[in-house]
Amino acid sequence: MKSxxxxxxxxxxxxxxxxxxxxxxxxxxxxxxxxxNGMLVGRVVETExxxxxxxxxxxxxxxxxARNFVLFGPPGFAYVYFVYGNHYCLNVSCLPDxxxxxxxxxxLEPVSGIxxxxxARGIAINGENDLKKLSSGPGRMCEALGITRDRDxxxxxxxxxxxxxxxxxxxxxxxILVTPRIGITxxxxxxxxxxxxxxxxxxx
DNA sequence: TACATGATGCCCT
DNA sequence: GGGCATCATGTAG
Numbered sequence: 001m002k003s004x005x006x007x008x009x010x011x012x013x014x015x016x017x018x019x020x021x022x023x024x025x026x027x028x029x030x031x032x033x034x035x036x037n038g039m040l041v042g043r044v045v046e047t048e049x050x051x052x053x054x055x056x057x058x059x060x061x062x063x064x065x066a067r068n069f070v071l072f073g074p075p076g077f078a079y080v081y082f083v084y085g086n087h088y089c090l091n092v093s094c095l096p097d098x099x100x101x102x103x104x105x106x107x108l109e110p111v112s113g114i115x116x117x118x119x120a121r122g123i124a125i126n127g128e129n130d131l132k133k134l135s136s137g138p139g140r141m142c143e144a145l146g147i148t149r150d151r152d153x154x155x156x157x158x159x160x161x162x163x164x165x166x167x168x169x170x171x172x173x174x175x176i177l178v179t180p181r182i183g184i185t186x187x188x189x190x191x192x193x194x195x196x197x198x199x200x201x202x203x204x
Numbered sequence: 205t206a207c208a209t210g211a212t213g214c215c216c217t
Numbered sequence: 218g219g220g221c222a223t224c225a226t227g228t229a230g
Contacts, residue, residue, distance in 0.1 A: 048211070057211070067226060084212050085223025091211085104211055139212050149225095183211055 004041065004112060007032075010166040012158045015075035019049035019094045019101040023194045026092075026166070028173040031108060033145040034163040037116050040145050042108025042135050043171065046195040046202045048181045050091070052100030056186035060100035069154075071100040076158040080142070080149045087139030090147050092157055092166070106182070106193075108135040108144075109201040117144040137203040174198075 007030060015022055026044050033040040050058040052071070059068045059081070070079040070093055079091040079102055091102040110117060110131060117134050118125050121144050125131060135141040142148070147164070157166050175197040180189055182204055195202045 050211075059211080062227080065227075081211085082225055083210060085210095085225075086214095087212050089211060106211085137213070181211070185210090 005169055007167040007169045009160060010076075010158060010168060012074070012076040014166075015092060015094050015158070016096055017094065019051055019103050020192065022092070022094045023047040023049040023103045023192070024176060026103060026105075027176060027194055027196050028168075028171045030111065030167045030169060031105065031145070032165045032167055033113075033147075034165075035113075035116065035146070038113055040113035040116055041111040042117075042141070042145070043111050044105060044107075045109050045199045046105075046107035046193070048104040048106055048194070049192040050102050050104060051192075052095065055190070057181065057184040057188070057190075058100075058102075060102075064100075068100075071102050073097060073154070076156060078147075078152050078155040078157055078164060080147060080153040082149055083139075088142040088148055089138040090142055090152070104138060105141060106138050107195075107201055107203045108141050109199065110134050110144075120144050120146055132201060136201050 026047050029044050031042050052060045060071045064072045070077050074097040075094050077093045080088055090105045094101040135144045152164055155162055173196055177195050177197045178191050179193045181193045
């Protein structure tokens with residue numbers, strides 16, 4: 001397994017700001033899943049911001065419901081939902097308690113625990129092409145890290161005790177690209193998708 | 205209680 | 218590039 005070097009957990013304050021800032025700042029950070037079989041680590045290479053108000057594509061747009069209550073809670077918590085009858089999507093809540101907003105994780109570059117991720121995805125890794133199938137796309141990413149609503153929704157991602165956390169190392173992002181969001185019909189022209197320019201693990 | 209739909213991914217052409 | 222599986226959720230009735 002590749003050595004990770006020194007990493008440190010992101011603080012709750014990191015997420016206590018506008019989703020657009022958080023989506024941009026999260027690029028290059030690490031998503032870390034602790035399992036009985038070791039650490040699964042991926043680098044965040046693609047995110048999308050979903051605003052609380054004035055964003056028709058955001059789940060928060062119609063107010064607080066049984067599904068989306070995490071968006072209205074304190075920053076740094078996992079909002080996991082089930083979509084298309086098949087897939088989970090992972091978001092992290094932003095802004096102070098009471099103010100909705102979040103960032104969707106769309107793609108990771110696998111860093112560590114690749115064998116475990118491949119097992120969870122039910123695929124074999126033979127070449128570079130297969131590596132991209134591991135966690136490029138919100139649904140794939142959740143499957144690779146075993147993220148489900150039952151396990152992870154409303155989990156504090158900034159707590160040292162959590163088995164799902166966000167961290168940073170000395171990685172430096174070179175250039176960031178901003179584009180329209182993927183797979184939505186409402187507010188589809190808003191430039192709220194952020195990705196690391198030239199990274200081959202972005203989803204589209 | 206019924207129904208339309210979706211922040212996707214896979215397989216087929 | 219296009220079709221489709223599959224079901225939780227929100228909204229209407």
